[in-house]
Amino acid sequence: MELLANILISAMIAATPLLFAATGELVAERSGVLNLGVEGMMIVGAIAGFSTIIATKSATLALAAAIASGAVMAALFGVLALTLRANQVASGLALTMFGLGLSALWGQGYSGLSAPAFPRLFIPGLTDIPFLGKLLFGQDGLIYLALAMVVVVAWVLDRTRLGLIVRAIGENHDAAHAIGYPVLAYRYLALMFGGAMAGLGGAYLSLVQAPLWVERMTAGRGWIALALVVFAAWRPWRVLLGAYLFGGITILQLHSQALGVKIDAQLLSMLPYLATIIVLVVISRDAMKVKLTAPQCLGKPFHAAA
Amino acid sequence: MLRLEPRREPSRPMFYVTPFLAIGLTLVAGIVLFEALDKPPLAAMRLIFIEPLTSLRGVAELLVKGTPLILIAIGLAISFRGGIWNIGAEGQFTIGALAGGAVALAFYPATGWWLLPLMSFAGIAGGAAWAAIPALLRTRCNANEILVSLMLVYVAVLLLGSLVHGALRDPDGLNFPESRLFQTSLPILIEGTRAHVGFLVGLAAVLLSWVLLERHFLGFQIKVLGQAPRAARYGGFSDKGLTWFCFLVSGGCAGLAGLFEAAGPVGQLVPALPSGYGFTAIVVAFLGRLNPIGILLAGLLLALTYIGGETAQIAMSLPSATTAVFQGMFLFFLLAADVLVNYRPRWISKRSPATDPRAHSDAQVGTMRHLPTP
Numbered sequence: 270m271e272l273l274a275n276i277l278i279s280a281m282i283a284a285t286p287l288l289f290a291a292t293g294e295l296v297a298e299r300s301g302v303l304n305l306g307v308e309g310m311m312i313v314g315a316i317a318g319f320s321t322i323i324a325t326k327s328a329t330l331a332l333a334a335a336i337a338s339g340a341v342m343a344a345l346f347g348v349l350a351l352t353l354r355a356n357q358v359a360s361g362l363a364l365t366m367f368g369l370g371l372s373a374l375w376g377q378g379y380s381g382l383s384a385p386a387f388p389r390l391f392i393p394g395l396t397d398i399p400f401l402g403k404l405l406f407g408q409d410g411l412i413y414l415a416l417a418m419v420v421v422v423a424w425v426l427d428r429t430r431l432g433l434i435v436r437a438i439g440e441n442h443d444a445a446h447a448i449g450y451p452v453l454a455y456r457y458l459a460l461m462f463g464g465a466m467a468g469l470g471g472a473y474l475s476l477v478q479a480p481l482w483v484e485r486m487t488a489g490r491g492w493i494a495l496a497l498v499v500f501a502a503w504r505p506w507r508v509l510l511g512a513y514l515f516g517g518i519t520i521l522q523l524h525s526q527a528l529g530v531k532i533d534a535q536l537l538s539m540l541p542y543l544a545t546i547i548v549l550v551v552i553s554r555d556a557m558k559v560k561l562t563a564p565q566c567l568g569k570p571f572h573a574a575a
Numbered sequence: 576m577l578r579l580e581p582r583r584e585p586s587r588p589m590f591y592v593t594p595f596l597a598i599g600l601t602l603v604a605g606i607v608l609f610e611a612l613d614k615p616p617l618a619a620m621r622l623i624f625i626e627p628l629t630s631l632r633g634v635a636e637l638l639v640k641g642t643p644l645i646l647i648a649i650g651l652a653i654s655f656r657g658g659i660w661n662i663g664a665e666g667q668f669t670i671g672a673l674a675g676g677a678v679a680l681a682f683y684p685a686t687g688w689w690l691l692p693l694m695s696f697a698g699i700a701g702g703a704a705w706a707a708i709p710a711l712l713r714t715r716c717n718a719n720e721i722l723v724s725l726m727l728v729y730v731a732v733l734l735l736g737s738l739v740h741g742a743l744r745d746p747d748g749l750n751f752p753e754s755r756l757f758q759t760s761l762p763i764l765i766e767g768t769r770a771h772v773g774f775l776v777g778l779a780a781v782l783l784s785w786v787l788l789e790r791h792f793l794g795f796q797i798k799v800l801g802q803a804p805r806a807a808r809y810g811g812f813s814d815k816g817l818t819w820f821c822f823l824v825s826g827g828c829a830g831l832a833g834l835f836e837a838a839g840p841v842g843q844l845v846p847a848l849p850s851g852y853g854f855t856a857i858v859v860a861f862l863g864r865l866n867p868i869g870i871l872l873a874g875l876l877l878a879l880t881y882i883g884g885e886t887a888q889i890a891m892s893l894p895s896a897t898t899a900v901f902q903g904m905f906l907f908f909l910l911a912a913d914v915l916v917n918y919r920p921r922w923i924s925k926r927s928p929a930t931d932p933r934a935h936s937d938a939q940v941g942t943m944r945h946l947p948t949p
Binding site for chain 1: 579581612660662712716717718719721722723725726727728729730733734736737740741854857858861894895896897898899900901902903904906907910911913914917918
């Protein structure tokens with residue numbers, strides 16, 4: 270029981286950064302923006318959060334810094350891809366490269382330091398419940414925030430006027446423009462929301478999961494998050510499923526060693542990446558289905574006069 | 576206020592001017608960056624962009640770092656022109672080095688004139704095979720090639736790490752994760768430096784790819800596929816065949832570059848062999864306008880940032896990540912400046928609508944968003 274609870278908890282911890290980043294990217298993609306810079310925004314969020322918590326000792330400020338820096342990175346992408354109408358694929362790559370470089374520069378002098386412990390939830394009575402207590406009420410608040418964000422995003426996208434506008438813009442920006450919605454303004458908003466979420470996901474790595482700063486510590490999670498959005502067919506609930514699935518795969522490597530499985534650690538570390546490829550293959554095999562589920566204007570530049 | 580007006584057709588002059596504009600903007604941003612880091616900006620810039628060119632050793636190193644960048648970027652340019660986003664060159668580079676290096680180690684301690692060509696062949700085959708995975712999954716299963724090729728980078732790097740820890744580890748070594756030193760290495764181009772014949776191969780690749788892209792029907796097909804996939808289908812060009820071709824060529828180039836790195840300056844297989852050339856080459860390909868000659872120049876420029884970055888690291892204790900920031904900025908500013916190729920910036924005065932005859936009618940419609948389409 271104790272072992273099972275621990276496995277579940279570490280799967281949740283491994284899934285949370287992916288959940289944040291993928292949920293954010295999902296919103297951006299539903300508005301029609303394909304931002305491949307998730308990895309870059311995550312890593313900048315990670316160092317922004319980490320450097321802030323070292324300087325101020327405040328977890329709240331650290332999270333705020335991560336959110337803000339992720340959103341600023343996303344805005345940079347917006348300037349390139351939305352305002353200047355650059356190719357979105359290339360802009361996303363540029364954002365990732367820039368983010369990796371910037372974070373390494375920023376992080377000089379922070380490697381080796383460790384962050385103060387991140388506050389955990391403790392509800393007397395509830396947290397003491399055996400097995401379920403620790404699982405449901407005993408973790409850091411961000412795990413629950415990530416879950417809550419999925420609910421909020423699903424609700425906003427499917428049930429509110431704002432969500433309807435965002436989806437309309439992602440499906441047909443010319444029609445949305447003709448009705449009078451400011452397409453670029455909404456896209457900037459969705460994009461920056463995605464950036465903020467990616468920043469949070471990065472900060473989760475450097476503040477809670479690690480908790481320390483290592484160059485390139487995101488190790489491809491931003492890209493996995495992008496694959497999760499495809500896996501989820503652009504639906505928030507399926508992002509949740511995908512992220513937890515990947516969390517499980519990630520911790521498989523840790524626990525299989527503990528259980529005495531004799532496989533080289535580096536080969537086991539390949540698992541999440543290989544799983545991503547397999548998932549992509551399985552999901553994308555039906556080309557027509559992907560075409561129908563993907564936002565129709567995904568990755569297309571918008572020009573009002575066109 | 577500033578408005579963007581679409582051009583009737585992309586501006587040819589701007590197409591060639593914007594890379595230089597991007598370089599200029601990056602240099603300005605670099606000065607700001609160094610100011611922020613509290614380092615003397617002009618001295619730092621001189622150290623990075625001029626100092627390496629003043630010595631034979633520096634120029635030779637330029638060729639050493641430029642070789643993989645140019646080779647990989649040439650392959651990527653062919654691929655990008657066809658609208659095929661092979662982002663995993665770093666992985667193909669790694670597998671190329673691994674395959675070629677494994678051949679060298681398999682024949683250890685034999686040497687001979689035949690070994691280097693064999694290693695090179697294995698390198699090309701390894702890189703191409705690694706690129707064949709996203710090609711297969713793209714053409715057969717419709718899987719996104721960006722994500723697949725990128726995931727394979729991590730797999731390749733882990734595979735290299737695993738093998739030099741295990742099967743390929745130097746049996747006579749001190750248990751360090753590294754292979755034996757190769758008995759065969761690339762012939763040196765300039766005596767007393769590390770510049771090797773790989774650079775000549777890079778030049779040959781520039782020439783060959785120029786012929787392919789500008790003078791051969793296959794190159795034309797690739798361009799049509801990239802710019803107008805529907806037209807390519809109407810023209811009867813094989814969509815899948817071209818995708819395969821783009822992947823195999825770009826993978827092969829990256830694999831050869833990896834083998835050159837392993838058999839050249841490094842001389843063995845080490846976990847740190849993949850040092851980001853595959854990603855920097857993306858910047859090189861774009862900055863060079865996906866044009867072989869442009870790539871040659873851009874490759875040397877980006878190589879300069881590597882060497883200059885190292886020099887500055889030692890002389891001014893600048894962080895090594897400075898190079899990466901510069902490379903990111905190059906691509907950033909290039910993409911930003913590229914707006915000038917397709918759009919013409921126009922200053923439309925808001926305060927005095929009377930001076931602009933169009934502003935009046937626009938104001939009546941209540942919006943200035945609808946620019947006259949030429």
